[in-house]
Amino acid sequence: MKRISIIAVAAVLSVGSVGLGEVRKEDLHDVKLPNNEVLIPIASTPEARRGHIYQIEDERWGAIPPAEPGQRRTSAEMIEAIKNIKAGDISFFSRDNTLWAISGRISDLGESYLHEAAAKKLERPAVYKGQLPGAIPNIKAGNTYLVETVDGKFALVRVLQLTPVGPQVQVVYQPNGTLRFDMPAKPDLVALTPVVPMKVEPLPVTPVAVTPTPTSVGTTVSVMGNDPFGRPVAPPPTITAVTSPATPAPTTPTEEPKREPTVLEPYMSSHIRQRDAMIKTRLATIALPAKSKVEITKKADAMADLAALRANEAVDALIDQIDFMNTATRIKEFSIEAYHPAVGALIQLGKPATKGAIKALVAGPAGDAEAREMKQMLLIKVIRGVEGDDVAKLLLEKDVLPKLDEPRRVWMKEQLAKF
Numbered sequence: 240m241k242r243i244s245i246i247a248v249a250a251v252l253s254v255g256s257v258g259l260g261e262v263r264k265e266d267l268h269d270v271k272l273p274n275n276e277v278l279i280p281i282a283s284t285p286e287a288r289r290g291h292i293y294q295i296e297d298e299r300w301g302a303i304p305p306a307e308p309g310q311r312r313t314s315a316e317m318i319e320a321i322k323n324i325k326a327g328d329i330s331f332f333s334r335d336n337t338l339w340a341i342s343g344r345i346s347d348l349g350e351s352y353l354h355e356a357a358a359k360k361l362e363r364p365a366v367y368k369g370q371l372p373g374a375i376p377n378i379k380a381g382n383t384y385l386v387e388t389v390d391g392k393f394a395l396v397r398v399l400q401l402t403p404v405g406p407q408v409q410v411v412y413q414p415n416g417t418l419r420f421d422m423p424a425k426p427d428l429v430a431l432t433p434v435v436p437m438k439v440e441p442l443p444v445t446p447v448a449v450t451p452t453p454t455s456v457g458t459t460v461s462v463m464g465n466d467p468f469g470r471p472v473a474p475p476p477t478i479t480a481v482t483s484p485a486t487p488a489p490t491t492p493t494e495e496p497k498r499e500p501t502v503l504e505p506y507m508s509s510h511i512r513q514r515d516a517m518i519k520t521r522l523a524t525i526a527l528p529a530k531s532k533v534e535i536t537k538k539a540d541a542m543a544d545l546a547a548l549r550a551n552e553a554v555d556a557l558i559d560q561i562d563f564m565n566t567a568t569r570i571k572e573f574s575i576e577a578y579h580p581a582v583g584a585l586i587q588l589g590k591p592a593t594k595g596a597i598k599a600l601v602a603g604p605a606g607d608a609e610a611r612e613m614k615q616m617l618l619i620k621v622i623r624g625v626e627g628d629d630v631a632k633l634l635l636e637k638d639v640l641p642k643l644d645e646p647r648r649v650w651m652k653e654q655l656a657k658f
Contacts, residue, residue: 262380262381262399262400262431263428263429263430263431264276264397264399264409264428264429264430264431265352265353265354265397265409265426265427265428265429266426266427266428266429267353267409267411267426269423269426270411270422270423270426271421272411272412272413272414272420272421272422273296273411273412273414274409274410274411274412275298275409275410275412276399276407276408276409276410277293277298277407277408277410278402278404278405278406278407278408279291279293279329279330279331279338279405279406279408280331280404280405281331281332281333281404281405282302282330284404284405286404286405287300287302288544288547289540289543289544289547290302290326290327290546290547291330291331292321292326292327292328292329292330292341293327293328293329293330294325294326294327294328295327295328295329295386295388295392295394295410295412296328296388296390296392296412296414296574297574297576297577297583298577299327299543299576299577299583300327300543300547301321301324301325301326301327301546301547301587302326302547303317303320303321303326304320304321304323304324304326304589305549306320314371318341318343318371318372321341322341322389323627324586324587324589324625325389325390325586325587325624326341326587327341327389328340328341328342328386328388328389328394329341329386329396331405331406332374333405335376335377336376336377336378336401336406337369337370337374337375337376337377337378338374338375338378338384338396338398338406339371339373339374339375340364340367340373340374340375340386340387341373341389342373342386342387342388342389342391343366343367343372343373344363344364344365344366344367344373344386344387345364345367345373345375345384345385345386345387346364346365346367346384346385347375347378347382347384348382348383348384348385348395349382349383350379350381350382350383351381351382351383351397352383352397353383353395353397353409353411353420353422354422354423354424354425354426355383356383356385356395356397356420357395357411357420357421357422358422358424361385361393361418361420362418363387363393363418364385364386364387378398378401378406379398380398380399380400380401380406381397381398382397382398383395383396383397383398384396384397384398385418388412391416392412392413392414392415392416393412393413393416393417393418394410394411394412394413395410395411395420396408396409396410397409397410399431400431407431514548517544517548518545518548518550518552518553520541521541521542521544521545521548521550521553522545522553522556524537524538524541525538525541525542525545525556525557525560525563525581526556526560529563532566532567535565535566535567536565536567538563538565538580539563539565539567539568539580542557542560542563542580542581542583542584543580543583543584545557545584546583546584546585546587546588547587549588550588551588551591553584553588554585554588554591554592554594554595555595557581557584557585557588557592558581558585558595558596558599558618560581561579561581561582561585561614561617561618561621562579562581562610562613562614562617563579563580563581564578564579565577565578565579565580566578575617575620576624579617581617582617582620582621582624585621585624585625586621586624586625589625590625592621592625593621593622593625593626593634596618596619596621596622597622597634597635597638597639599614599618600615600618600619600635600639601638601639601642601643603647604618612650615650615654616654619631619635619654622634622635623658628658631658632655632658635651635654635655636655639651640652640655
C-alpha cells in the first residue's frame with residue numbers, strides 16, 4: 240500500500256501552500272498497519288481523472304455519482320448516493336482548503352506526527368457540522384486528523400503539504416474497527432518531495448480593451464478581471480482633478496490594432512470523442528494478457544479508469560475479466576475489490592453492472608468447475624456491492640434462481656443462505 244500517488248500538475252489553482260522545510264514526513268516502512276502517501280486531487284484537475292474521492296481501505300478512487308437528468312439532489316441525498324456506491328471516504332475542496340470525511344465524522348488532533356497521534360487516547364470523532372457534515376475547513380500542513388470511514392473503520396490522516404492541486408497526505412488505516420494504532424515510537428523523519436507544476440502553454444485569448452469611465456467627481460475605474468471565485472475585481476479608484484471645459488488636446492493618429500482570432504471553447508462533440516477514444520484504449524488494454532508486474536498494474540489501472548469514465552459500455556468486458564487478479568497490489572489487508580479490480584470497477588458503475596452480472600449468472604461463466612465457481616461468487620459480490628444484501632438476495636431469488644439448472648440452483652441456494 241506504500242506508494243506516492245502524485246501526478247504532474249497541469250493547472251495552478253488558488254490553494255495555499257506551505258514551504259517544504261516546515262513539515263517533514265515519517266518513514267512508515269516499519270508500520271505493520273496499512274498505510275499510504277497520496278495526493279487527494281481537486282475534482283477539476285487532471286489528477287482527478289480516476290476520481291477525487293479516496294477509498295482508504297482499498298486504496299481506490301471514486302467520484303460523486305451523477306443525478307438523474309432533470310433531478311436536483313439535496314446534500315443529504317448526494318452523500319447517500321456516494322455511500323451507496325462506496326465511492327470513497329475522504330475528499331478535498333479548494334474553497335477554504337476543506338477536507339471532507341464522507342461519513343461526517345472527523346476531528347482535528349492538532350499539529351502532530353502520526354506516531355504522536357497514535358499514542359494518544361483516541362475517541363470516536365463527533366459529526367463535524369460544517370457546510371456539509373464532515374467538511375472541516377482550513378486544514379493545515381503538519382496537522383493530523385482522525386477520520387471515520389464510511390464502513391465504520393478509522394484512519395489517521397496527516398497533511399504534509401497543500402499543493403495547487405490538492406493536499407499531499409500520509410494515511411495509517413486500522414482495519415479492525417478499533418482506535419488503536421500500533422506504530423513505532425519514533426520513526427525516522429524524511430524530507431518532502433515537492434510537487435512540481437507541469438508547464439502548460441495557455442490558450443491565446445483576445446485582449447479586451449476597457450475604456451475608462453469618468454464619473455461626476457473625476458473617478459476613473461478600470462476593470463481588472465475576476466478573482467478565483469468569479470467576482471469582478473477593480474483597483475482603487477484614481478482621482479482626477481476636475482477642470483473647467485477646455486479645448487480638447489490634439490490627438491495623433493494611431494494604427495488600428497491588429498485583430499486577433501476569437502478563441503472558442505471546444506465543442507461538446509470534441510470532449511465526447513476524447514472520452515470515447517479513452518474508453519476504446521482501456522478496453523483494448525484489459526483484453527490483453529498480463530504477466531509482468533508492469534502489465535498487471537496497467538491492466539488494473541485501465542479497469543479503474545473505465546469506472547471513473549462511467550463507461551457503462553465496458554460492463555460486459557469487465558465481466559469477462561472478473562477473475563483477473565491484481566497480484567501487483569501493495570495493499571496488505573485482503574480485499575476482493577483490491578485483488579480483483581474488475582469487481583471494484585463494476586461496483587462503481589452501479590445498476591448497469593447489476594444487470595450484466597445477473598445476465599452472466601444466468602448464462603453461466605466459462606471455464607472449469609473451480610473457475611466457474613470463482614466467477615459466480617465474484618458476480619454475486621458485484622450485485623451485493625451495488626444493491627446491498629437485501630435487494631441483492633431478492634434479485635438473485637427472482638431473476639436468477641428460477642432460470643438455473645438443478646446443480647447450479649442447489650449451489651445458488653447455498654450462497655443465498657450465507658447472506
